[in-house]
Structure formats: C-alpha cells, structure tokens
Amino acid sequence: MLKLAGIEKAYKTPGGTVPVLHGLSLEIEAGGLCAIVGPSGSGKSTLLNIIGLLDRPDSGQVFLDGETADFANAAEAARLRNRLIGFVFQSFQLLPRLTAWENVALPLLYRNVPRAERRPRALAMLERVGLADRAEHRPNQLSGGQSQRVALARALVSDPRLLLADEPTGNLDSVTAGEVLTLLRSLSQDFGVTIVIVTHDRDLATACGRRIEIRDGRIIADTRGH
Amino acid sequence: MPRPPAYGVPFGEIVREAFANLRSRGQRSGLALLGIVIGTAAIIAMLNIGHVAQLETMKQFERLGVDIIQVLGSPNGAPPGFEPALIDNLPRTIPGIVEATPYSTEQVTARANGKEASVFVMAAPAVMTARLALAPQSGRLLTDIDDCAQVGVIGAKAGAELSPRVDDLLGRQIALSGYLFTVVGVLRPTPNDAVSVARYDDAFLIPLACARRVLPSNLPTAVLVRTAADADIDAIDSELQRTLANKTTLVQTTNAKSIITTMNRQKGLLAAVLAAIGGISLLVGGIGVMNVMLMNIMERRREIGLRAAIGATPRDIQTMFLVEAAMLAAAGGIAGAILGLLISALVVKLFHWDFAVAYHLMPIGPLGSGVIGVLFGLYPAVSASRIDPIEALRAE
Numbered sequence: 001m002l003k004l005a006g007i008e009k010a011y012k013t014p015g016g017t018v019p020v021l022h023g024l025s026l027e028i029e030a031g032g033l034c035a036i037v038g039p040s041g042s043g044k045s046t047l048l049n050i051i052g053l054l055d056r057p058d059s060g061q062v063f064l065d066g067e068t069a070d071f072a073n074a075a076e077a078a079r080l081r082n083r084l085i086g087f088v089f090q091s092f093q094l095l096p097r098l099t100a101w102e103n104v105a106l107p108l109l110y111r112n113v114p115r116a117e118r119r120p121r122a123l124a125m126l127e128r129v130g131l132a133d134r135a136e137h138r139p140n141q142l143s144g145g146q147s148q149r150v151a152l153a154r155a156l157v158s159d160p161r162l163l164l165a166d167e168p169t170g171n172l173d174s175v176t177a178g179e180v181l182t183l184l185r186s187l188s189q190d191f192g193v194t195i196v197i198v199t200h201d202r203d204l205a206t207a208c209g210r211r212i213e214i215r216d217g218r219i220i221a222d223t224r225g226h
Numbered sequence: 227m228p229r230p231p232a233y234g235v236p237f238g239e240i241v242r243e244a245f246a247n248l249r250s251r252g253q254r255s256g257l258a259l260l261g262i263v264i265g266t267a268a269i270i271a272m273l274n275i276g277h278v279a280q281l282e283t284m285k286q287f288e289r290l291g292v293d294i295i296q297v298l299g300s301p302n303g304a305p306p307g308f309e310p311a312l313i314d315n316l317p318r319t320i321p322g323i324v325e326a327t328p329y330s331t332e333q334v335t336a337r338a339n340g341k342e343a344s345v346f347v348m349a350a351p352a353v354m355t356a357r358l359a360l361a362p363q364s365g366r367l368l369t370d371i372d373d374c375a376q377v378g379v380i381g382a383k384a385g386a387e388l389s390p391r392v393d394d395l396l397g398r399q400i401a402l403s404g405y406l407f408t409v410v411g412v413l414r415p416t417p418n419d420a421v422s423v424a425r426y427d428d429a430f431l432i433p434l435a436c437a438r439r440v441l442p443s444n445l446p447t448a449v450l451v452r453t454a455a456d457a458d459i460d461a462i463d464s465e466l467q468r469t470l471a472n473k474t475t476l477v478q479t480t481n482a483k484s485i486i487t488t489m490n491r492q493k494g495l496l497a498a499v500l501a502a503i504g505g506i507s508l509l510v511g512g513i514g515v516m517n518v519m520l521m522n523i524m525e526r527r528r529e530i531g532l533r534a535a536i537g538a539t540p541r542d543i544q545t546m547f548l549v550e551a552a553m554l555a556a557a558g559g560i561a562g563a564i565l566g567l568l569i570s571a572l573v574v575k576l577f578h579w580d581f582a583v584a585y586h587l588m589p590i591g592p593l594g595s596g597v598i599g600v601l602f603g604l605y606p607a608v609s610a611s612r613i614d615p616i617e618a619l620r621a622e
Contacts, residue, residue, distance in 0.1 A: 075539035082537020093532045110537040
C-alpha cells in the first residue's frame, strides 16, 4: 500500500543544515491503523508530510498504491493527493464560511464532481459519522468532537486509499477522543482505508494495530498487536 | 468502483465560490473598490456625455441639415452688400451649390401698444421661410405678392414682448424706424440652428425688396447657401469668397462642417480631462484591488493550505484568487457605471440637453475594470499559489 525507501530530509536553517530523517525506509500494508509515535522533533511530522506528498524528500522514494510519487510536479502531486489521500488535522481545518456538508464536499470540487452529485455524497458521509442533523451548521456551531467528525467525513468523501491524521485527538477531551478513535476504527474497516496517525496520545497509539516509534529521524521500534 | 480520474474545477464553480468569498468579506472589499468605482464612473460619464453631446449636435442640424453654408458680409470702409444678380447666379456659377438665398439682418427697436421690443429684422425673399423650414403659429408667412408691402411676420418671443396675447398682434401695426409694418403672421417658437441665420423667436421677417426703409442698404448683406450632399464644402467655401467679394464687403463664411469640427474639439478636451481622471483612478483602484487580495490571502493562508492538501493544484489556487480579483473589480465597475450615468445625467441637465443612455458603451464599465482586476490580481494570485501548504496549515 505505502512504501518509503531511503528517505532523507534535512532542513536548512541560518545555523546550518539540520538533518531530520536519516535514510528512513518503511512499508505499511493495506487496511488497519498504524500509529507513528515519538517525541517532539523526532521527525514524525516531517515523515507524515512526506507520506502526504506535501513535503519533498531530499532523496528516497515514496510509492503509493503502486504509483511512484513525482515530487517535482506540484500539480501531479496535488492530483495524487486528491485521489489517494485524505487528511485529518489536529485543528480540524474546516473553512468557517462553509456549512458542514460544503466542507465535506470540498475535495470533490477538485475532482470535477458536479454540484448535484457532491451534496448527496457529502450528506451520506456526514450520516456515516453521525452528523446528518448538522449538515447545514457552520463550524462555529459545532463542538470539537463534531468538527473532527466533519473533518473525517471530508477526508473520506473522495474514497481515498490512505488517511493521514496528525494528532487527530490533540484538541479533544478524553471522552471525545475515545469516540473519534472508535469512529476511526470502524471507518477503517468499512472503507478498507489505511489509516496512519501521528500522535502523542498513548491510548490512541495503543489502540492501533501497529506502532512505529521514531527518534532522531530513525525508526527505533515497530510493534504490532494491541 | 473507482471514478475515472477527471480533474480541474469547472469555471462555473470557481465563479460561484468567488462570489461567496467576496460576499462574506462585505464592506471591507467595498471600500477598497473606491478607486475602481471613481475611475469607471469618470470614464462612463465621459462616454455618456459624449454620446448625449453627439445627439445634441445632430439635433442642431436636424432642421437645416449639414449641407448649409452661411455667407456674411461685413463692412470694409463702407456698408456691406452683395450684388443680387451674383447671388441669383450662384447655383450656375459654382458647381455643388443647389440654392442661394440672399437676406439682410439688423437689430431694430420695434414699438406697438406703447411697448418696445428689440427685434432682429430679417429681410429676405418669400422663399426664405420655406428654406428655413419656418412655420406660423397664427396668420401666414410672407409670399411673393407681398413684394414691397410694409408687412411682416413676428417671432413668438418678440411678439410676446409687444402684446400680452401674441395672436392679438395679427393685423396690428408695428413701428420700425419710423415706418409702420402690419403683422400678418406670428412664428411658432423655433430653436436656433447651429448655422444660426437668425434668432427666430426674436425675429421680424419683412420682404427684402424694400428693406431699405429700415435697413442701411437695399443690397443683401448675407446669403444662405445650400450645397449638394456630396459637394466639396471647402472648395465651395473659397469659391464663394472669391465670387462675392467686392470693395465694400468682406466675406465671411460659416459651414456646418467647421462648426462640427469645433464642437468635436471642445468635446475632445472634456473627454481628455475625464479620461485622465478615469485612468489615474483606475490605476489607484487596481492597486486597491491588489491590496485587498494580498490581505485576503494573508488571512486565508490556512484555507490555501487546506485546499492544497485536499488536491487543489497551484493553478487552481491561482485561478481562484484571480477570479475573485476580477469579480471584485467588475463589481466596482458596475457600481462605477451606475455612478457615471448619474454624473452624466447631472451634467446633461446642467446643459439643458435631453438625457440618453449609450447602452452599447455600458459593458465597458464592468469589463474594463474586470481586466484591471485580472492585471492587478495576478501578483497576489501567483504568490498565493506559491505558499507552502505545510506552513500555511500551521498559520494562526
């Protein structure tokens, strides 16, 4: 499903070059939840950005669903993201101006899905995350848990193969975080989508079928099972 | 069932989104548009005033047409006067002349009913009234039979000064320089022409034959020449000067063509001033649009990051902001066009012209400012498309 080979990444700062990822290689099979854990500065966010084709490795390759990511072509990377990847962020990133269903439908806009078709698909997705009755609400009328569920619906509305979540429970209380986790699991099963989560949340990481621990840009542990 | 990979946002969707974005920003966008509004208003006002002025100009030639030359003799050491036979022969001696009517004019004080009025005496053959398309509101016009009779037709305004009810003057006598003339007709109120032969409303028309009684000379001092439609006006003009000139008379000609040229030159000056105001305002307006868009993009960094993450290509982002800029400016253009029309209506009212709208020129407002929007929106749009999505998503 997802394969990284020899990923190198360093950031240039005024004080010199700071290496972040050291020849990191990784393979994640289709389906299930995989957590990437590690302390701040370990490089896990950079790794997630590279998997999500938002950042460009200095060297190494990313294979997504059998395709080699072409980082040199921004438009091509955008299309690949749109087709294969759904994103969930810590701060939800809902557009305040749009209603819940319009936020959910946004990825379909970039896939040339006609408006008449976008709405029913977005509504179906909202229903799946239990927010059918909030379709016409705007983000400021939604609680944190509801916002993250809308974001999940948005991430999944375009039938991606891979869902990338960056601290998805970071802004939520523990009860709500538990609900989101339960939802992530059932969505993974229903849609057969692979979910990769970057998290500090112990409970969330433990709940994942696989945990990859990163420190100083290297994988130091890779455990499976609950 | 994987959907066939079709990408690219349809244009209708881009416009719909741009509209929603602009609406949510409301009056802040509006304020920045002031420059565009003023610029467009100046240009639309200019175009519409020009249009109305054109119509007004044409109106002044409506009655007599543009194929008229007026010849005026001015004194050259002695009272001026043209040889009547020369005038009668003009259609035969100068090619392109269709008819030539001699006449004389003089400002004279008229008395009746113990009242006085300064009238513009015009002595002309009977055919003149037909050639000037004059019509009576009561009584009759002069005829050939009047020949040397002391009769006259009075203008509506001059008549009103001599008698509270103008029509009461019919059959009454008016004293002109010691001679009594019987009023046989009253002219209908008539606007002056561009080639102004006389101020018709102040006129008193009398037969030319015995004009000597009230005018300095029996000889006509002016000629109304009508030319063929395709005639070379300038050639006829100089030919007239040459033919009619004599020792006591300087020949001065006025033709419709030169009047129109002068009018257009004046209009051109007004247009240049308004165009300069419009151009500068549009430039300022364009910078205003650029400013709004840059601010807009700063505030929507997270949105840009998100859109990039979910699949917007740099070009999609660029197009989104470009369309917003164009629509923003075009909205200003529409407002400016309306304002411009109001301004032109005011100016037109000031000149006592009849208002008209040059509908065919109105699209220039929104279209022109739309182009300004695209030009000045280009830089913000391109810089938006270059924003790094990772940093943008982190923005607060």
